[in-house]
Amino acid sequence: MPGTLTGVGADGRITLAHGGGGSAMRSLIDEVFLAAFTQGSPAVQEDQARLDLTTLAQAGDRLAFTTDAFVVEPLEFPGGNIGTLAVCGTVNDLAVGGATPVALSAAFVLAEGLELALLRRVVEAMARSAAQAGVRIVTGDTKVVPRHACDGLFVTTSGVGVIRPEHTISIAAGQPGDxxxxxxxxxxxxxxxxxxxxxxxxxxxxxxxxxxxxxxxxxxxxxxxxxxxxxxxxxxxxxxxxxxxxxxxxxxxxxxxxxxxxxxxxxxxxxxxxxxxxxxxxxxxxxxxxxxxxxxxxxxxxxxxxxxxxxxxxxxxxxxxxxxxxxxxxxxxxxxxxxxxxxxxxxxxxx
Amino acid sequence: MPGTLTGVGADGRITLAHGGGGSAMRSLIDEVFLAAFTQGSPAVQEDQARLDLTTLAQAGDRLAFTTDAFVVEPLEFPGGNIGTLAVCGTVNDLAVGGATPVALSAAFVLAEGLELALLRRVVEAMARSAAQAGVRIVTGDTKVVPRHACDGLFVTTSGVGVIRPEHTISIAAGQPGDxxxxxxxxxxxxxxxxxxxxxxxxxxxxxxxxxxxxxxxxxxxxxxxxxxxxxxxxxxxxxxxxxxxxxxxxxxxxxxxxxxxxxxxxxxxxxxxxxxxxxxxxxxxxxxxxxxxxxxxxxxxxxxxxxxxxxxxxxxxxxxxxxxxxxxxxxxxxxxxxxxxxxxxxxxxxx
CATH class of the missing domain: 3.90.650.10 (PurM-like C-terminal domain)
Structure with missing residues (x-):
């Protein structure tokens, strides 16, 4: 629905105003990101997510923390798009360390002129992959750069997860005979x-x-x-x-x-x-x-x-x-x- | 010291190989990022950092989690560079929520052709700001994109911190008379x-x-x-x-x-x-x-x-x-x- 977002014209494209900290950015966050990631639950916008530490400490003895930047080209490909990749990549980095993924963050760098419809597809894919993994996207950030400064869209996801005491998985733990x-x-x-x-x-x-x-x-x-x-x-x-x-x-x-x-x-x-x-x-x-x-x-x-x-x-x-x-x-x-x-x-x- | 890094020629610039998952990337990570962020402590490279949850849960009752992408132009300016900004920005997002910053992640998108000397200055500024804030940069990621796809260097930092029970700071908590x-x-x-x-x-x-x-x-x-x-x-x-x-x-x-x-x-x-x-x-x-x-x-x-x-x-x-x-x-x-x-x-x- 191009045009329903503040700052998006009839051509349905992202403008520099969407990264400017004003009402256009607020509209993008509310109507694209929060709409997909919080399933409409309102939430006052803090600049940080807060997770209950007692619950986490009951689930395990270590907190896993990881990050990945995604720059795949093309942005959409058979089997997914950059959003699918960004969520799965960070979920997998947590999982293979023996951590149960708990929460993800997502930071976007968008090029001025990016199609809003494409951004919506990416964000919806992120929400779907997160639901599939049973993990929430709890905090984020958006920057918009002039069209010459970035090629479409980059996403960086970070994640936190909890590792149970019995798991001591490490790339250095291989033994002869394994x-x-x-x-x-x-x-x-x-x-x-x-x-x-x-x-x-x-x-x-x-x-x-x-x-x-x-x-x-x-x-x-x-x-x-x-x-x-x-x-x-x-x-x-x-x-x-x-x-x-x-x-x-x-x-x-x-x-x-x-x-x-x-x-x-x-x-x-x-x-x-x-x-x-x-x-x-x-x-x-x-x-x-x-x-x-x-x-x-x-x-x-x-x-x-x-x-x-x-x-x-x-x-x-x-x-x-x-x-x-x-x-x-x-x-x-x-x-x-x-x-x-x-x-x-x-x-x-x-x- | 251009040329001391695998994949960097006499011109001292980053190449696509530095993001390829091979020996050039390994060299970049070891000699630029780990050298600055771990002060030479060896560390087997896992794809995730691990923090002791018991210690965290003793320090507070909530975990704060935040992320920010940085795309500032110019990359260096009076008073700092994009690295200073990336560390301070995320430390500040944690601090103003009442959280004591504990650990940061850093994900880099580098343009092919970026000067290695500039990258070193950015990374050193990050290490300095992190030391000033008393926080560690514990995990990261690096991607390199062709020179037309990105304008120099973007950094996304995420952070985790601990909030003590007595702090209930929120943008929605202002009261008449305050x-x-x-x-x-x-x-x-x-x-x-x-x-x-x-x-x-x-x-x-x-x-x-x-x-x-x-x-x-x-x-x-x-x-x-x-x-x-x-x-x-x-x-x-x-x-x-x-x-x-x-x-x-x-x-x-x-x-x-x-x-x-x-x-x-x-x-x-x-x-x-x-x-x-x-x-x-x-x-x-x-x-x-x-x-x-x-x-x-x-x-x-x-x-x-x-x-x-x-x-x-x-x-x-x-x-x-x-x-x-x-x-x-x-x-x-x-x-x-x-x-x-x-x-x-x-x-x-x-x-």
């Missing part, structure tokens, strides 16, 4: 964004895997409370996580290439473009490291969840003979190659 | 940014008032625990705060124009350009509303602090005869005008 799992096919988000950019003449049905993983993590942790490490595999892909794991836990990670779950269309895109799904970004995939004795149980727990149906055991941890962490990828013929991280991602603005 | 105070001269930040842009041929010595207000707030709350409302007067200035106060508390706010503390140079800039210091942005000024019986005590407490030396009583609250909140400004001759908020700020990218 087993590495993923909850499904690799590289769906990266491949979907690549195709959505339209520079390639590839026609695919690929969708981003963008999803909040907190209920999957709940299911996994209830089945196997003693998960050693967990990390969502976003920029840098599963390869990035395994490299960090190898270094932080000082172990040799051996990956069984034949066991990696990859969607046939992603495999096709990778073959055509010479990419490796291990390095492609995901937005609904995590790597979990568990003691070998719990591996099958962890796998079954993941597979029982809709977001873990294609979960797989993909590797193992061993003591590092050299004293330095490393990742080896073993192919179906038994040949091993050392996995090394590239200096940067081939694809900027993936998330 | 007195309004500010901690010093109005509009210094707005006027300094205006002059720093260089579009005007004004030569001034103006500096932004950018400062963390948490110790001033501590001093005030120790003297007068029953402060009703407090708000930092950023975008929209003191006028914006008073408008929100009038509406949320449903009172008539009467401001004594002659009592407003204004730096002579700011007054000069305002006269030349036809601006009103009440509407100009501040980054180290707050509005406090206290019961009349505590007003002199509150003023003396503020004036005892270095950031409150020019504190003043500027107005009073009365019951609203119309049933609707309003702000009246009374000049030295007793003439009153109704203060109305403009639709947007005259000056975009003020913070």
């Amino acid at each position: 087993v590495v799992l993923v909850n499904g096919t690799l590289g769906d988000h990266g491949a979907a964004i690549l195709c959505a950019r339209g520079d390639l003449a590839l026609q695919t049905h690929l969708q981003s895997d963008c999803a909040p993983l907190n209920t999957l993590v709940d299911t996994l942790l209830r089945a196997v409370p003693g998960v050693h490490c967990m990390r969502d595999a976003t920029r840098g892909g599963v390869a990035g996580v395994l490299s960090e794991l190898a270094e932080a836990s000082n172990v040799l990670v051996t990956v069984n290439e034949a066991a990696l779950p990859v969607h046939p269309e992603v495999e096709g895109v990778c073959e055509i473009l010479g990419l490796d799904p291990l390095f492609l970004a995901n937005e609904g995939k995590l790597v979990a490291v568990v003691p070998a004795c719990h591996a099958e149980h962890a796998l079954a727990a993941m597979q029982s969840h809709p977001l873990g149906r294609n979960a797989a055991i993909i590797g193992t941890l061993q003591a590092s003979a050299s004293g330095q962490g490393a990742v080896h990828v073993v192919n179906e013929f038994g040949g091993a190659r050392v996995l090394t991280m590239p200096s940067g991602e081939q694809l900027p603005r993936i998330c | 007195v309004v105070l500010v901690n010093g001269t109005l509009g210094d930040h707005g006027a300094a940014i205006l002059c720093a842009r260089g579009d005007l041929a004004l030569q001034t010595h103006l500096q932004s008032d950018c400062a963390p207000l948490n110790t001033l707030v501590d001093t005030l709350l120790r003297a007068v625990p029953g402060v009703h409302c407090m708000r930092d007067a950023t975008r929209g200035g003191v006028a914006g705060v008073l408008s929100e106060l009038a509406e949320a508390s449903n009172v008539l706010v009467t401001v004594n124009e002659a009592a407003l503390p204004v730096h002579p140079e700011v007054e000069g800039v305002c006269e030349i350009l036809g601006l009103d210091p009440l509407f100009l942005a501040n980054e180290g000024k707050l509005v406090a509303v206290v019961p009349a019986c505590h007003a002199e005590h509150a003023l003396a407490a503020m004036q005892s602090h270095p950031l409150g030396r020019n504190a003043a009583i500027i107005g009073t609250l009365q019951a609203s005869a119309s049933g609707q909140g309003a702000v009246h400004v009374v000049n030295e001759f007793g003439g009153a005008r109704v203060l109305t908020m403009p639709s947007g700020e005259q000056l975009p990218r003020i913070c």
Whole structure:
């Protein structure tokens, strides 16, 4: 409904006044952000949200706190938009640390000239993803910059969550003998964004895997409370996580290439473009490291969840003979190659 | 030291690789962000910070959570830079709600081609302001976008703090009879940014008032625990705060124009350009509303602090005869005008 918002003309676009601290900004906050995030509950606008600390301290012994900036291009893509990504990304950063997500903040940088209808779609996607994850968006901020100063829309979400005492998940807690799992096919988000950019003449049905993983993590942790490490595999892909794991836990990670779950269309895109799904970004995939004795149980727990149906055991941890962490990828013929991280991602603005 | 960072060439500029999730990003995080924010303490990199909830719950009964995006232009200005602003802004949002700031997050969107030396100065300013406020920057994120997609550098800071049970500060808690105070001269930040842009041929010595207000707030709350409302007067200035106060508390706010503390140079800039210091942005000024019986005590407490030396009583609250909140400004001759908020700020990218 362009024109229903103070400061928006017949062309339905955001103006500098929407970031100016006056009545136009107030109208944008009330009619777009609060309307979506508070389901119409009025709320006096404080510059901070307040959460009951006694309740939080009863739910766990540590507060998790995380932040992520999102600059994905294009802003909308098959499977979601920058809003879906912003909520899921922060929910997942909390969840993989063993935290139950409690509340999110959202800060927007909007370019003058941004379509209000697009902003509404982004905000509605954020509200939907937050509802799906069972988390509230409780505080926020909006800035508008001249059209030459920013490319459409950036969102930064931060989140707080509560960690229960029994969870001591850390990227440095991997032990020789542990087993590495993923909850499904690799590289769906990266491949979907690549195709959505339209520079390639590839026609695919690929969708981003963008999803909040907190209920999957709940299911996994209830089945196997003693998960050693967990990390969502976003920029840098599963390869990035395994490299960090190898270094932080000082172990040799051996990956069984034949066991990696990859969607046939992603495999096709990778073959055509010479990419490796291990390095492609995901937005609904995590790597979990568990003691070998719990591996099958962890796998079954993941597979029982809709977001873990294609979960797989993909590797193992061993003591590092050299004293330095490393990742080896073993192919179906038994040949091993050392996995090394590239200096940067081939694809900027993936998330 | 350009060239000492992976992915930075002889020209000393940020490249897309610094946001790619690979070794260049790792180098940026370790050598720029962690070096400044953790004072060299190693720390395994988790994607979340963890704070002890028992300690937090002993310090207060509510957790405050806030976020702000910063897009100020120019990035460096007399009195600070975007980093100073980002830390002070979030510390102040926490403090004026009665919260003791505990931890901050920082998310950066960098443009490809940004000077590494400038980024270092911003990060060092953040570390200095955080140390001044006694708060830690505990988690972060970095994205790099192509040079056409963003104008230099945006920072989003979020913060958590703890509110003690005796503090029930709210913009809706103003009562008829209450007195309004500010901690010093109005509009210094707005006027300094205006002059720093260089579009005007004004030569001034103006500096932004950018400062963390948490110790001033501590001093005030120790003297007068029953402060009703407090708000930092950023975008929209003191006028914006008073408008929100009038509406949320449903009172008539009467401001004594002659009592407003204004730096002579700011007054000069305002006269030349036809601006009103009440509407100009501040980054180290707050509005406090206290019961009349505590007003002199509150003023003396503020004036005892270095950031409150020019504190003043500027107005009073009365019951609203119309049933609707309003702000009246009374000049030295007793003439009153109704203060109305403009639709947007005259000056975009003020913070």
